[in-house]
Structures are given as C-alpha cells and as structure tokens.
Amino acid sequence: MMHSDVIEADLNLITLTDPFLGEYQRLIRDVVIPYQWQALNDTLVHAEPSHAIENYRIAAGLTSGEFYGMVFQDSDVTKWLEAVAWSLRQKPDLELEKTADEIIELLAQAQWADGYLNTWYTVKEPGLRWTNLAECHELYCAGHLFEAAVAFYNATGKRRLLEIACRFADHIDATFGPGDGQLRGYPGHPEIELALMRLYEVTREPRYQALACFFVQARGQRPHYYDIEFAKRGGTWHWGNWGEAWMVKDKAYTHAHKPLNEQDQAVGHAVRSVYLMAGLAHIARLTHDEEKRQTCLRIWNNMVQRRMYITGGIGSQGIGEAFTSDYDLPNDTAYSESCASIGLMMFARRMLEIEADARYADVMERAFYNTVLGGMALDGKHFFYVNPLETHPKSLPHNHIYDHIKPVRQPWFGCACCPPNIARTLVAVGHYLFTPLPDALLINFYAGSEAAFRVADGTLQLSIQGNYPWDGNIAITLNNPHPVAHTLALRLPDWCDNPHVKVNGEAAQGEIIKGYLHLHRTWQKGDRIQLSLPMRCKRVYANPQVRHAAGKVALQRGPLVYCLEEVDNGEALHNLMLGRDCVLRESVGTGVLENKIVIQAEGKRLATPVNNAPLYSFDYPQTAVQTQTLTFIPWFSWANRGEGEMRIWVNEGS
Numbered sequence: 001m002m003h004s005d006v007i008e009a010d011l012n013l014i015t016l017t018d019p020f021l022g023e024y025q026r027l028i029r030d031v032v033i034p035y036q037w038q039a040l041n042d043t044l045v046h047a048e049p050s051h052a053i054e055n056y057r058i059a060a061g062l063t064s065g066e067f068y069g070m071v072f073q074d075s076d077v078t079k080w081l082e083a084v085a086w087s088l089r090q091k092p093d094l095e096l097e098k099t100a101d102e103i104i105e106l107l108a109q110a111q112w113a114d115g116y117l118n119t120w121y122t123v124k125e126p127g128l129r130w131t132n133l134a135e136c137h138e139l140y141c142a143g144h145l146f147e148a149a150v151a152f153y154n155a156t157g158k159r160r161l162l163e164i165a166c167r168f169a170d171h172i173d174a175t176f177g178p179g180d181g182q183l184r185g186y187p188g189h190p191e192i193e194l195a196l197m198r199l200y201e202v203t204r205e206p207r208y209q210a211l212a213c214f215f216v217q218a219r220g221q222r223p224h225y226y227d228i229e230f231a232k233r234g235g236t237w238h239w240g241n242w243g244e245a246w247m248v249k250d251k252a253y254t255h256a257h258k259p260l261n262e263q264d265q266a267v268g269h270a271v272r273s274v275y276l277m278a279g280l281a282h283i284a285r286l287t288h289d290e291e292k293r294q295t296c297l298r299i300w301n302n303m304v305q306r307r308m309y310i311t312g313g314i315g316s317q318g319i320g321e322a323f324t325s326d327y328d329l330p331n332d333t334a335y336s337e338s339c340a341s342i343g344l345m346m347f348a349r350r351m352l353e354i355e356a357d358a359r360y361a362d363v364m365e366r367a368f369y370n371t372v373l374g375g376m377a378l379d380g381k382h383f384f385y386v387n388p389l390e391t392h393p394k395s396l397p398h399n400h401i402y403d404h405i406k407p408v409r410q411p412w413f414g415c416a417c418c419p420p421n422i423a424r425t426l427v428a429v430g431h432y433l434f435t436p437l438p439d440a441l442l443i444n445f446y447a448g449s450e451a452a453f454r455v456a457d458g459t460l461q462l463s464i465q466g467n468y469p470w471d472g473n474i475a476i477t478l479n480n481p482h483p484v485a486h487t488l489a490l491r492l493p494d495w496c497d498n499p500h501v502k503v504n505g506e507a508a509q510g511e512i513i514k515g516y517l518h519l520h521r522t523w524q525k526g527d528r529i530q531l532s533l534p535m536r537c538k539r540v541y542a543n544p545q546v547r548h549a550a551g552k553v554a555l556q557r558g559p560l561v562y563c564l565e566e567v568d569n570g571e572a573l574h575n576l577m578l579g580r581d582c583v584l585r586e587s588v589g590t591g592v593l594e595n596k597i598v599i600q601a602e603g604k605r606l607a608t609p610v611n612n613a614p615l616y617s618f619d620y621p622q623t624a625v626q627t628q629t630l631t632f633i634p635w636f637s638w639a640n641r642g643e644g645e646m647r648i649w650v651n652e653g654s
Contacts, residue, residue, distance in 0.1 A: 014430035018448035024426050029087045031380035032423050039412045047412035052076045055119040060109035067124040070415050072137035074119050075144040079420035082148040085155040086427040104161045115171030134188040134226040135238040143191035146199045173211050185225040186215045188254050189272050193279025216280050220259040260295050266303035266323050270315030274343030281350035304363050311561050312367030313387050314340045318404035327545040331390035338375030338418040341367040342425050352435050358515025361444040362494045369559040374636035375422050378592055382409030383419045390647040407643045440487040446474045458484040469558045470597050472533030478523045489516035500532040537584045552649035560634045566644030568631035573645045575606040577653040592640045603630040
C-alpha cells in the first residue's frame with residue numbers, strides 16, 4: 001500500500017540528545033559550517049580553492065573576474081545553506097543567520113530577470129544556457145537550490161530563498177516539457193526530480209510535480225535527447241573525449257539507455273543513479289504510480305543484493321564513479337563515494353515512506369553509520385570523497401589504478417560535493433530516525449532524541465534514551481500530556497538475533513510486520529518501552545560470487561563494520577589471519593577512539609620472509625607463523641591517527 005499523505009518528520013519538533021550523534025551535530029555547528037565557509041571563500045591554507053562565493057559575486061555584477069571551478073560549483077554554496085538552515089534551528093546564531101541572509105541576497109542579485117540562476121552560464125558561457133544538459137549540471141544545481149530553499153523556509157520561516165527558488169522553477173517549467181517550443185530534455189545528473197517534489201510539498205504548486213514527472217518520463221526515450229543537443233552544438237563536448245565516451249556511447253551512465261520502466265539494474269554513475277531513484281520513488285508515492293514503484297523495487301534489489309559494499313557504499317570503480325557488474329566489489333579500488341551513500345539513504349527513506357519494510361531502514365542505517373560518518377574526520381576539517389575498504393599506502397603513488405584513493409582525509413577538494421553534503425545530512429538526520437506514516441510512527445534508528453508528532457488522535461510526544469550504536473539497551477518514554485491512540489512501529493534490526501521488548505515492564509504484545517514490531521495502544525504520559533537489542537560481535541561472510549572476499553571474514557557489531565588498521569596491528573595486514581573459533585573481546589577505546597567499542601582477538605601472522613627470499617617457490621614457503629593480538633576498530637573512524645594500511649576483509653583460518 002502506497003501512502004501519499006506521508007508528512008516527513010518535522011525537524012522543528014525533533015531534538016537530538018544522543019551523546020554520539022549529538023557530538024557530530026555540535027561539530028557541524030561549531031567547526032564544519034565555519035570551516036566550510038572559509039573554504040567557499042578561499043581562506044583555507046593548504047586547501048584546494050573553491051571560488052564558489054566569488055563566482056556568485058561576479059555573476060551579480062559586484063566584482064569583475066573569471067569563473068573558477070567545476071560546472072556545478074554553485075551547489076557547494078546551496079548545500080552549505082541547507083546545513084546552515086537546520087543548524088540555526090538547533091542553536092540560534094544571529095551572526096551566522098546574518099551571513100546566510102547576505103548570501104541569499106547575493107543569489108537574488110545574481111538571478112536573471114526571467115528567473116534563471118547559474119554562475120557558469122552567466123559568467124563563463126553566456127548565451128549557451130540549456131545547450132548541454134548531458135554534462136553541464138544546470139538542472140542539478142537548480143535542484144540543490146530548491147532543497148536549500150525548502151530547508152531554509154521550514155527551519156526559519158523565511159521565504160526569501162524560497163521565492164528565488166520558485167522563480168527559477170517557474171523558468172524551468174516554462175522551458176522544459178512536451179509543449180510546443182519547449183525542450184524535451186532531462187538532466188545528465190539527476191537531482192532536480194527529487195528537489196521539485198520537495199518544492200511541491202511545500203508550495204503545493206502542481207506544476208512542480210508535473211515537471212518532475214516529465215523529467216523521469218522523458219529519460220531514455222528515443223531519439224535520445226543527448227544526441228539531439230549534441231548535434232545542435234556542432235558535435236562538441238564539455239568533457240571532451242570523456243564526455244563522448246560516457247554520454248553518447250554509454251547512455252547507461254545516466255540511466256538514459258532506455259525508458260526507466262524497462263530498466264532493472266543499478267547502472268552508471270552511482271550518485272546519479274540513487275538521486276534519480278529517490279526522485280522516482282517520491283513521485284511514485286505521491287501519484288500512486290505502481291509502475292514507477294516496481295521500477296524502484298527492481299533497481300533497489302539489484303543494487304543492495306548484488307552491487308553494494310558491506311559498508312553501505314556503492315560504486316565499484318573510479319572510472320566514471322560508477323557501478324560495474326553483479327558481485328564485482330573490489331576492496332582496494334572501490335570508489336564508494338560519500339555522496340553516493342547519502343543518495344542511497346535518500347532512496348531508502350523514500351522507499352520506506354512507500355512501504356513500512358525494515359529492509360530499507362537496515363540499508364539506510366548501514367550506509368549512515370559506516371560510509372557517511374566515515375566521510376568526515378573526527379575533527380570536522382578533513383574529508384573522504386572516496387571510501388575504500390582496503391588501503392596499502394606504499395602502493396598508491398606507483399599504480400594509477402589507485403589514482404582516486406587517498407590514504408588520509410583531505411582538507412578540501414577541487415570537486416567538493418561531499419563535504420557540504422555530509423554536513424547537510426548530519427544536521428537533518430532526524431528525517432531518517434523517524435518515518436511518520438498515517439497509521440504508524442516508524443522508529444528506524446534508536447539515537448537519543450526528544451520528538452513530537454501530530455497524529456489523528458492528538459500529538460504524540462516521546463523521548464529515546466540510550467547509548468546507540470554502542471549499547472543495544474534503549475528506553476522510549478511517552479511524554480504526551482493527554483492519551484493518544486496510535487501505533488508505534490519499532491524496527492528490529494537485521495543484525496540482531498534475539499531482540500526483547502517490554503512495555504511498562506511486561507512483555508510487549510504486538511505484531512511483527514516486515515521487520516517492525518507494531519505496538520498499538522492508547523499511549524499515556526509515563527508509558528515506557530524497553531528494548532534490548534543484543535549487540536553481539538558477528539562474523540560476516542560475502543556471497544561466494546564476490547571473489548574479492550573469498551576466504552575472508554569481516555566483523556560487525558550492531559550497525560558498525562570493523563577494520564584492521566596498521567597503527568594497531570603493524571604493516572602487511574594481508575599476512576594476518578583470524579581464527580574461526582577465536583574469542584572476540586570487546587573493550588572501550590582511548591584517544592580519538594574514546595567511548596568507542598574496540599574488538600580484539602588472538603590471531604596469527606605470517607612472518608615477513610628475509611629480503612633474499614625468492615619471489616616464487618615450487619614448494620609452499622616455510623614461513624614462520626606467529627601469534628598476534630588483532631585489534632579491530634569501527635571502520636568509520638579509520639585514518640584519524642595518521643597514514644597507514646587498513647582492511648575490512650581479513651583472511652580466516654583454523
């Protein structure tokens with residue numbers, strides 16, 4: 001059953017009290033937002049220049065100069081504004097709000113009289129707007145503007161950015177569509193589809209929903225629009241031979257090789273794929289379109305069952321930042337872009353709004369607590385764009401297959417889509433903790449929080465207490481002053497074998513439906529739910545068709561995937577072996593791992609042979625085997641103690 005009247009969790013009514021994620025939100029407010037403001041203004045030392053703010057100043061006519069940066073540089077600013085919006089809601093900051101208002105006015109000054117807004121085509125290529133949808137990200141940048149506008153309005157009540165967004169959306173609606181004189185194109189990088197749906201939900205302007213529907217329906221139709229605009233441009237590409245290879249010869253790169261309703265695989269650029277699917281799922285729910293829902297299901301199943309890493313990362317190759325083929329999941333060359341896992345969360349959240357099935361929340365949690373959190377250093381000032389599952393730093397400079405791999409997080413990037421994306425996701429994580437459906441409130445993650453939800457019978461108020469994701473003992477207390485009849489649906493995670501739930505001290509009486517325990521009753525102030533989700537450290541084995549993990553094992557505790565790091569275990573991690581029957585011991589880390597659970601086990605190491613040992617031998621080498629204590633740390637926290645080897649999948653032996 002599709003729910004068209006879902007209302008997303010209102011972040012104005014959710015306060016994170018969680019000691020773990022609360023610290024991340026504090027880091028975003030106090031460190032990340034000011035740091036990224038410096039980056040956008042090119043005042044960071046030893047960091048790639050951004051020029052994003054300066055591009056807007058030039059476009060607004062406030063200064064002279066040339067455009068600098070990527071064709072999608074504008075989106076770094078609007079993602080920053082989105083993070084600022086929810087940060088202001090969590091902790092008012094008059095100076096930050098003033099800065100945001102000034103940037104919004106700068107965007108207004110850069111906007112054309114007809115509503116168009118894009119600094120690349122205003123400054124660098126005036127007169128060529130909408131001539132290269134395949135490569136040049138105009139609609140992508142518009143989408144991030146729309147998302148920022150919705151967030152700023154919802155968080156602050158201010159309409160200025162929303163007015164700018166609506167003027168631009170009206171311009172796009174007049175430009176694109178099936179009508180006479182309109183362009184029948186669609187974006188090379190999806191984003192505007194999901195953003196238009198969010199804009200529609202705030203404004204209730206039906207043209208925005210219709211435009212989103214047009215973009216997904218037009219994709220993949222013949223003749224291919226990318227070919228049409230290519231011919232009109234006289235056969236030129238923004239990205240040169242790379243653009244021709246991906247956009248003309250391999251239209252699967254943008255899911256444009258055939259109509260979406262004929263597709264059944266996650267293909268091409270991983271971020272584009274999940275952004276597109278998030279928009280398609282949103283459309284499917286609001287329009288009750290079963291065909292679109294089935295398309296989402298087919299691509300979801302292919303992605304998570306055959307093309308997703310244990311970390312919730314997606315995108316197996318650096319070339320094109322793309323999916324490859326089923327079960328092709330290399331560890332040391334994985335791309336697994338931070339933005340891709342954020343997009344996977346967005347896709348999962350919208351599937352969950354269609355259907356209350358915990359499999360979507362399981363993936364959402366896996367992506368968030370591993371790849372998304374791992375994309376930012378614990379200092380808030382360094383970031384991963386790419387998230388490999390194994391690194392050997394000595395090999396990286398000499399083998400170009402690793403050109404995209406960094407052994408430590410970077411202060412900034414020339415292509416800096418990931419840092420502001422991580423920031424906006426962390427400040428708005430309340431959208432993922434809860435899913436309010438008409439007939440039930442889904443509780444997806446058990447992060448400490450206080451929240452209120454308007455339901456048919458009144459306002460349901462609750463608080464969650466615990467130390468998630470380190471401890472599986474959770475308490476949920478109802479705080480609504482008046483009795484409220486409603487269903488609370490508690491996710492029973494796939495990693496937990498034996499969950500226990502009590503209500504007011506008695507065993508819970510409810511029904512488990514698709515991984516959620518549904519508890520329906522009239523909830524009164526003081527009612528208390530106690531969850532016990534034992535977080536036993538578990539061994540994880542890959543499908544035998546994943547050749548890169550053959551004969552290997554990984555460790556997971558709760559939602560967290562663990563790894564070996566050189567700083568704890570020495571170099572040559574490939575020579576370490578974890579015994580099948582060894583005891584896995586848990587302890588609390590120290591230093592940057594303070595308050596984090598560390599796992600230790602007695603393992604073995606193949607001793608490094610002497611320097612004159614032959615490279616190959618006809619007989620099995622008589623290498624000494626030494627006993628060694630192996631230390632595993634949460635993978636999201638690796639590379640916070642300097643450069644060194646890392647690996648998730650470990651050899652398993654007797």
